[in-house]
Every structure is written in structure tokens, then in C-alpha cells.
Amino acid sequence: MARPREFDIDQALDNAMAVFWAKGYEGSSLADLLDAMGIARGSLYKAFKDKHAIYLAALDRYDRTMVEAAVVLLREPSGGDGLERIRGLLEAARDGAGERQHPRGCLMCNAAIDRATDDPAVRAQVLAMMKRLEDAFAVALADSATARAWPNKRRSEAARFLAGAYLGIQVLVRAGYSADELDGVIAATLQALG
Amino acid sequence: MARPREFDIDQALDNAMAVFWAKGYEGSSLADLLDAMGIARGSLYKAFKDKHAIYLAALDRYDRTMVEAAVVLLREPSGGDGLERIRGLLEAARDGAGERQHPRGCLMCNAAIDRATDDPAVRAQVLAMMKRLEDAFAVALADSATARAWPNKRRSEAARFLAGAYLGIQVLVRAGYSADELDGVIAATLQALG
DNA sequence: AGAATTAGGGACCAATCGGTCAACAAACGG
DNA sequence: CCGTTTGTTGACCGATTGGTCCCTAATTCT
Secondary structure (H helix, E strand, C coil): CCCCCCCCHHHHHHHHHHHHHHHCCCCCCHHHHHHHHCCCHHHHHHHCCCHHHHHHHHHHHHHHHHHHHHHHHHHCHHHCCHHHHHHHHHHHHHHHHHCCCCCCCCHHHHHHHHCCCCCHHHHHHHHHHHHHHHHHHHHHHHCCCCCCCCCHHHHHHHHHHHHHHHHHHHHHHHHCCCHHHHHHHHHHHHHCCC | CCCCCCCCHHHHHHHHHHHHHHHCCCCCCHHHHHHHHCCCHHHHHHHCCCHHHHHHHHHHHHHHHHHHHHHHHHHCHHHCCHHHHHHHHHHHHHHHHHCCCCCCCCHHHHHHHHCCCCCHHHHHHHHHHHHHHHHHHHHHHHCCCCCCCCCHHHHHHHHHHHHHHHHHHHHHHHHCCCHHHHHHHHHHHHHCCC
């Protein structure tokens, strides 16, 4: 019907995602994005309405890749006991501290802080991701030796608690805490689950 | 010796702090700051080197007021058992969710996310505040019936865990969680301490 | 091959950005 | 009461911002 797009949208979004992840929304200029995505201004605006739309698409991409991976990790029984899968996710978050110069943390967490309050679309997307993560934590808990027997209410509270703990760790990563310091946090968090 | 300053620096910083708190660093323009501080451009630049210096001063002001209040709350024995003081701080954080339209969360947490990675001065300030908060948590734990007997290592890990939980709650507030939802998180967090 | 449609590229735009400056005002020391 | 010093003010600046537009290129349909 017409000239086909020359670049891959998801690949371009991966690059845009990396920019927003590192610099935040306001901190990322169009020039930054174009440079990272490797396309020209006109092409970008053919594919996306405006900067805001790029951000939302990048956030959605984050959902489909990173959050999805976390959810799979938590839900997949082959990862061992539910508690071990939870430990695995928290340790993966901790490993972000390895990027000592510019730890990226977690884009969902970053978006919650710098866009969710004044941008309803971002807030909705962040809340949806959080819900997905909470549910996955709940599944892992239901698969764990210690929490399996808990009443539903306590398990869902614990799941939300874990989601909060996860965000807290990501903030600490971003603040520059070392992996060693975070190990203590993880140990205390898991201890909380019995 | 010369003309005295007409505005109060700390009061102006309180107003600047509110702007950065709500909008972040990049999201706050000089116009926003001047408007909130109620002074003219030239006066601002006589008092501060540049925007970055204003931000650092506002962050320091946050330290001297808000963080200080949190630290006092945790350390002050008149607040009851250490665990009750910890509960008090977490509930104060939860109450931030009451600002339903534009929850501010916590400036220290916001700064960790949007400035700490690429601004060494901000990172240092954030880490200093976190350390102060951790220590205060440790004091409260040492004053609690259940954690008093714990070995030092476990208590300091728990203190860092609480600092992380506190940040996590602030992120959830910022994301738009309701006070009711956060109550479950707080309950689970305190349960973790026995 | 020509018409139709959409992508690519980059010059261009108004608005806003953070920051400077020069003229004026208010205080103190002599 | 004048000189020195510093705060106040707003006009002004170059640079950068996000976004538009137009010309060209590539593809499909007839």
C-alpha cells in the first residue's frame, strides 16, 4: 500500500526505553531519543504522536519485557519453592547495584516517582504493572512451604508488602547502595515471611 | 555594611522545596521557582549560584526539617515502645496518600530516583539522610521489646530493611495507592519484626 | 508505468530554558 | 552626607526545547 517502515518499532522502543530509564521523562530530550533510536525527527513523529506517546509506548515495552520476565520468574514452578523464586527476583533487583556508575534501577519505579502523579495515563500503566507484580508474588507465596497455609488476606497483604519491598530495593539501588548492603535488606525481607 | 536581604532564606527554600518535591528537578523551571519563592530572578542568583545549588539547598532544608522530624519521632522514647514509634513513622508516610490528587511522597526518595545517579552531590546528600534514618530505626529497634535482644548485625539489617520499606511505601504513595492498601503493607512490615 | 500512499530526512519554528547584566535602591561606616 | 557595598528588579541573551512541514524516496495497486 505504501512505503514500509525501515526500522523495527520494538527495537527503537528498547532504545527509547533505555534513555527514559536512565534520565527520566523531563531529562530526556528529543535529541537524546533520536540519537539512541537511530532515526530522524520526521520518522519519529510519523510513528508517534508526541514525546508523551513515546514514553507511554516505552513504558508498555518495559511491561512486556522486564515486568513480564519478573512475573514469569515468580510464577514458574521450575524455579523451586515459591520463597526461592521471590529470593531470585529480589536478588536480580540487587544485581542492578552492579552498574556502579549509573544504576538504572527499575523503570516502573522511576515512572511512579517522576510521572505518575501528574500523568493519569502513566499512573494507570504503573498501577497495572504493580498489580501484575503483586499477583505474581501472591502466586509464589501460594507455592511456598511457609505461606501456603496462610489465609487469603494475609497472603495478599504479604504480596503487596513484597511489591513495596521490591520498590524500596530499587530506590536503594538508584541511590547508590552496594550489593552487599542490599543483601541484608533481602535477608530481612525473606525472614519476614517466616 | 550593605543592604540587607529582604526575604527569609529558609522560607524561600521551603517554597522552592515544595516545587522540587512536586515536580522534580528537571520538571521545575526557574519561573516555577521564582513564582513560588516570591522573589525576582536577580535576587535568586545573588543568593544561589545556579539551579543546581538551589536544589541542593532545598534538599538540605528537607533534611533539617522533614528528615529531622522523622528521626526525632523514631528516637524519642516518649513515643512509646520502639515498635510503636516505627509504626508511627510508617503511618505518617501512609498519610501522604491522603493528598489524592498530587501525592508528594518523600523528597529524599524522589531525589534518589531522579538525581542521585548522575549528580554526586545529590547522591551524597541522599545517602547521608538515609544513613541518619537507618540509625534512627536502629535506635527504635533497640528500644523495642522484641528486637532489643537481637544481635547487632540482625538489628542493623532490620534497620536497613525498614529504611527500604519506608522508601517502598513512599513510592506506592506516589504511584497512587490508597491509605487502605498501604495499611496492609505496614501490617506486614511490622509483622516481619516479630 | 503512473497514481496513490506512507516513510525518511532535515531545515525550520515559536516558546521556553537557565543565566547575565546594568540601573536603581537601601543599608552602614566615616 | 557622601562613598561603599550589597540586594532588587526586569530587560535581555544565546541555547535548547518539543513540534511542524515540505521535499524526496520507496513501496503497492491498477
